[in-house]
Amino acid sequence: MAAGILLVGAMLILGGVLATAGDRIGMKVGKARLSLFNLRPRQTATLVTILTGGVISATTLGILFLLNDQLRTGVFDLEDIQEDLAAAQLDLEAIRDERDTIDQELAQAQVDQEKAAENLRRINTSLRESEIAQAEAESQLADKQAELTAANTKFRQTQVELSQVSRQATNLRTEIQQLQQRQQQQTQEFKQQREALIEQDAQIFEKTQQLQELEVQRALLIDELQTLRSGEVALFRNQRLAVGVVSDVTPAEAAQTVDQILRRANQTVLDKILPGTQPIERQVVLITKAEVERLIAQLRDGREYVIRILSAGNYLVGEPCVSARLQCIQVTAEAVPNELIFFEGETIAAAAIGSDLNTQELLSDRFNLLISATEFRAQQAGVLAETVQIAGGDEVVIRDFFNQILNYQQTIGATIDLKTVASHNIYTVGPLDIELVAEQRGEVVFSTLALPQAETELDADATNPDDAGLDDANPDDASSDDANPDDANPDDASPDDASPDNANPDE
Known part of the structure; x- marks a missing residue:
């Protein structure tokens, strides 16, 4: 206990000393208006402060890992410990299987707990993958911004050079007869510079488009991450909400069939997002009219199709927009030919x-x-x-x-x-x-x-x-x-068929 208090106190003192030193170094760099890597003095001072913060973090982690065996073991040997624990649990289950009925029920409960832990690990893995994707998107965004800054700098330099060439051309017009050959050479250089400028403009436009696409992807990743962290998830992206088999339907029947499957999907959404409530007659699923028309047109060819309604995003239990009776749960529909596979x-x-x-x-x-x-x-x-x-x-x-x-x-x-x-x-x-x-x-x-x-x-x-x-x-x-597969009428499908309970959240 005393050693831990001393270690914490030492880390606080060392962090304060390093922070004070970094602050003073930043102030001196700012007052001296020094510049590193062609940055402004204020940006240079900020960079020095950031580097000092990094030194504080690295020093703190290094001392903790050096002096605390338990922390070092917990960070680097956690996976081996978990594997040993899993092996021990398997041995324990083998012994409990030889007991009476009560022990068997306890073993079954432990199996259910392991399955719940596995589901939790999958969710954590999905969350970590989302965070990694977000970090990669942010890194790409920073790279694109740096490229755009360099392109702007080069563009301004080219404009300065173009102005200089223009002034030279104006001064040399009075000597056209004596320096005609030189003028033609300068005109050719001017054309080349204009072509280079046009090419740079095209590159800037392309980089800007790429930057906008990355910003949209980053916003989507941030939105999904915030959704997963904000509460209990009722619906996952690409989770199945309803399914039905349809074959040889008329245009009117096709529209009615699609409507019935969407109604089942709507009821599934209400059951998931507002569990334990009385049956409610309201439409909360949102699908574009063009997608519904495309699905109806696809069913008119007389073939047998499997229709699936999938969630287009992640939604929490008790979504406010659903409670407000709004159509806010976006879904997608797909029709796949029901073909013989095996x-x-x-x-x-x-x-x-x-x-x-x-x-x-x-x-x-x-x-x-x-x-x-x-x-x-x-x-x-x-x-x-x-x-x-x-x-x-x-x-x-x-x-x-x-x-x-x-x-x-x-x-x-x-x-x-x-x-x-x-x-x-x-x-x-x-x-x-x-x-x-x-x-x-x-x-x-x-x-x-x-x-x-x-x-x-x-x-x-x-x-x-x-x-x-x-x-x-x-x-x-x-x-x-x-x-x-032999049931071509989606109305006869069991409600369990439309339940997304078994949907994999990793999808």
Whole structure:
């Protein structure tokens, strides 16, 4: 305690001494009207004061890192500490899985807490990325301003030179007959300077346009950052608000369908921004008439489309403009052809399971990696479903399949190929239903299609699903909430289909 007080006192005294010295140096530089880097005396004094402040900050951090091991450890070794903590938590969960039902419920609560922490880390990562983008935009803005200043300086120098040449031309007109050749040379130089001046004007205009674009981007980034910091976010940019499948509609039906989907999106916005309130009949979503007309025109070609309404920005819970009954929630609409993406039985992703993957933890990591690869491959191929459903959502089938793989590796130890295949024809709208298949040398060894359904009584010695590390593959979390691809009427779509609850904020 005493050492900390002494350290703080020393830092305050040292900061005061350095600040006083910097201030006096700045005053002396200002009084002496010294100039560095062609700056004005006042700007030079300001620069000296800024450098002194930097020295204060660097000295303070250096002394703190040198004298305080805990602070140095917290700054530079935090990631290793967190990794050790995560490993310890995994060991703790493995022990708790062997307890009674109450311990299992506690383990499930811890899993939920970890998921919430993961969501928080994603939000923090997004915030840091926004701050980095803002810093880059500000740096680019400063560079463009410096270039503009240099161009203006060069422009003024060229004007001075042009004036000098003009005066010389006026003085030499009286000697045209004797110095005609010299006059022609000067005229040629004058033309070249004018061309250079025109080119510089064009460059200045281009730099000005670039500067304006950077200022607009900077304003957007600052607005998003302030929105994220100001309170609880109800809607994220590109979050899905409503979805529907439409095919073979007349022009009148197309307009009515778009209106119905926008109404569902409007209700979703009200539920998110004003939660817990009574149903309200008001329009708060804002979309341009041109975009609606474009969407209606696109639906008239008779093809089957998936219509999605997305949030155009980030909005907080209890937005004042929504409470004031204003149309202020900007949304965008898109219509994507509902095409066949994967045939039934088609392989979506695959991963090799070697003999070294013979523990629950290693096999669980490879299993989760395969599910992530399946989601990524499906999104790249054009599937709009945001979640995966395995074996029709049968938890028992998934657990038995996982146990079979684990027993196979522990007894035989041969390398097998673990694949995810489409349970049925998968269209753009989804759902992303898959089955798990384990093959060795092209022959199927295990498959979720061949396992009994959930009604089959489990063996008393079967491994607990939590022991198998399937927390991240919970069928409830993997169930798709997208509309049925065979359902062409958006009016029949479930309200859950239009819910953006599962939207990724990083989008």
